Structures are given as C-alpha cells and as structure tokens.
Amino acid sequence: MKARVHVTLKNGVLDPQGAAVKHSLGTLGFEGVDRVRQGKIIELELSETDTAKAEALVKDMCEKLLANTVIEDYSVEIL
Amino acid sequence: MRAAVIQFPGSNCDRDMAVGFDRAAGHNSRTQMVWHKESSLPDGLDIVGIPGGFSFGDYLRCGAIGARSPIMRSVIDFANKGGHVVGICNGFQVLTESGLLPGVLMRNSNLKFICKDVDLKIETANSPFTNAHKPGDIVTYPVAHHDGNYTADADTLRTLHGDDRIAYTYVDNPNGSVDDIAGILSENRRVLGMMPHPERLNDPVLGGNDGSKLFESIAGALVSA
Numbered sequence: 001m002k003a004r005v006h007v008t009l010k011n012g013v014l015d016p017q018g019a020a021v022k023h024s025l026g027t028l029g030f031e032g033v034d035r036v037r038q039g040k041i042i043e044l045e046l047s048e049t050d051t052a053k054a055e056a057l058v059k060d061m062c063e064k065l066l067a068n069t070v071i072e073d074y075s076v077e078i079l
Numbered sequence: 080m081r082a083a084v085i086q087f088p089g090s091n092c093d094r095d096m097a098v099g100f101d102r103a104a105g106h107n108s109r110t111q112m113v114w115h116k117e118s119s120l121p122d123g124l125d126i127v128g129i130p131g132g133f134s135f136g137d138y139l140r141c142g143a144i145g146a147r148s149p150i151m152r153s154v155i156d157f158a159n160k161g162g163h164v165v166g167i168c169n170g171f172q173v174l175t176e177s178g179l180l181p182g183v184l185m186r187n188s189n190l191k192f193i194c195k196d197v198d199l200k201i202e203t204a205n206s207p208f209t210n211a212h213k214p215g216d217i218v219t220y221p222v223a224h225h226d227g228n229y230t231a232d233a234d235t236l237r238t239l240h241g242d243d244r245i246a247y248t249y250v251d252n253p254n255g256s257v258d259d260i261a262g263i264l265s266e267n268r269r270v271l272g273m274m275p276h277p278e279r280l281n282d283p284v285l286g287g288n289d290g291s292k293l294f295e296s297i298a299g300a301l302v303s304a
Contacts, residue, residue, distance in 0.1 A: 013185075013230070014188070016188050016189070016190050016255075019187060020190055032277045064147075065139070066139070068176065068183055068229070070230075070232070071183050071185060071230065
C-alpha cells in the first residue's frame with residue numbers, strides 16, 4: 001500500500017520561499033498569482049494492507065517526525 | 080566540570096565546542112565526544128553540548144533527524160533530571176525538534192545563508208550560561224545559518240518573556256526572528272539553545288574571545304554547584 005503525505009506551512013506562518021517563487025513568476029510575466037505556498041510531498045510504501053490502519057500509522061509518523069506541527073500542517077492520502 | 084559533546088554525521092563545530100569546555104574548565108579537562116548512535120551518555124556528566132553543523136544534511140527539516148537519534152533519548156532524560164544542555168546553531172535546531180525547547184527555527188526571512196559577526200544583547204544574567212554578564216551587555220558572536228528565523232506561538236512567546244527565558248537578542252536582527260530572539264532557556268533555565276556561535280570566537284587568534292564568556296559562565300556555575 002502506498003501513502004502520500006503533503007506537508008505545508010500553517011496559514012499565518014510567513015513562507016518566504018513561497019513569496020520568492022511568487023515574485024519570480026511575476027518576473028517571468030505570469031500575472032494574477034495572488035499567493036504561492038511551498039510545501040513538500042513524502043511518498044511511503046507500506047507493508048500494511050488495511051487502509052484505516054495505514055492511515056493511522058502514517059498520521060503517527062507525521063506527528064512524530066514527518067511534520068513539525070508548530071508551524072506545519074499535514075494531510076495523508078492512502079493510494 | 081565534566082562535559083560531553085554529541086557528534087552527528089554532518090556536525091562541524093563539535094571540536095570547537097569541546098575546546099570551549101576544556102579551556103573554561105582548565106586542568107586536565109577532557110570533554111568526551113559521544114557518537115549519535117550511542118544509546119547512553121557517560122556517567123557523571125555536568126553538561127552536554129549539541130554542536131553546530133548540518134546534522135544529516137539538514138534533510139527533512141534542520142535538526143529533525145538528529146533529534147530522533149538514539150543518543151537523544153538519553154540527552155532528553157539527562158535534561159529532564161536537571162542536567163545542563165547547550166545547543167548551538169544546528170544544536171538549537173535539534174533541541175527544538177526534540178521538544179527540549181519550544182518553538183522552531185525557520186528559513187531566514189531573506190532566504191540567504193548568513194555568515195557574519197553579529198552583536199547580541201544579554202537579556203538575562205539569571206542562567207548558568209550568562210551569569211558572567213550583566214543584562215544589557217553586548218557581545219559579538221558569529222552567525223552562520225540558513226534557518227535561524229526563530230518563531231513560536233503567541234502563548235509560548237508570552238511565557239518566554241514573562242519568565243525571563245530569552246537569553247540573547249540580536250541588536251540588528253539578521254534573520255527575521257520574532258522579537259529579535261537569538262537564544263532561549265528552558266523552564267528550569269538549564270537548557271540553552273542559541274543560533275550564534277560563541278565557540279567560533281573563543282580565542283584572540285580567531286579575531287576575538289567574547290565567546291569565552293559563555294564557557295566561563297558554565298564552568299563557574301557548574302564548579303560551584
């Protein structure tokens with residue numbers, strides 16, 4: 001079973017990388033970009049075959065390592 | 080004073096930190112170097128140093144992987160039992176990631192790696208790390224980091240201010256840190272995390288020795304303790 005974790009900065013946390021990407025898009029002539037937020041995707045291949053158990057397992061991984069919940073939100077997709 | 084310095088793959092200020100401890104402690108002091116895969120600390124330690132560098136290549140988040148190394152469970156136990164811990168630069172990031180200090184170090188607000196000497200204000204002399212100073216003293220330490228932009232939620236910041244737990248602030252904030260914070264103390268004041276590098280300006284031949292004050296403070300506090 002595969003899982004995909006999206007980690008993004010929480011709303012309200014300044015994202016200077018997103019701001020730099022937005023600025024660069026403007027330089028390239030892309031108009032109408034109101035906001036850019038940058039995050040990361042982590043893909044996992046799991047031996048677990050039960051979807052609910054896999055989701056619980058990956059959420060535990062997010063809490064303990066994959067995200068820093070002081071400034072980051074995460075979402076888990078079971079594929 | 081018996082000191083140990085933790086070494087992660089990618090640590091690069093570990094020897095400088097050990098020299099800082101040894102010089103301040105004097106006579107025959109030999110700081111012990113402890114590899115991150117060890118599961119226990121040497122017996123009878125007074126202080127553990129978490130050095131600067133780029134542990135595990137800053138993968139995932141700065142300090143995140145190092146904070147989950149086997150030795151860190153022992154360091155957390157040591158701190159919870161009242162042991163002294165100092166984390167500098169990447170060491171500060173490891174301490175926040177391990178939960179020994181609150182908040183987080185984010186990417187510098189200007190997105191640049193900053194490597195220069197900066198002036199710091201001593202905000203409190205009430206700690207084993209800053210007791211050789213008076214509040215308001217200015218010291219010059221180098222910074223060398225890409226992720227030194229300290230932040231924490233509003234409640235945590237109120238607590239840090241209210242409990243006099245901000246050790247150092249930047250005179251001219253280089254990285255966007257909230258409230259100019261450069262270093263903070265734990266609730267029991269025995270764990271210090273700071274981004275600037277006292278151990279890199281600890282000998283006149285390096286251009287200054289302001290950094291020796293930190294190690295002398297520690298040695299003074301721990302010898303008399």
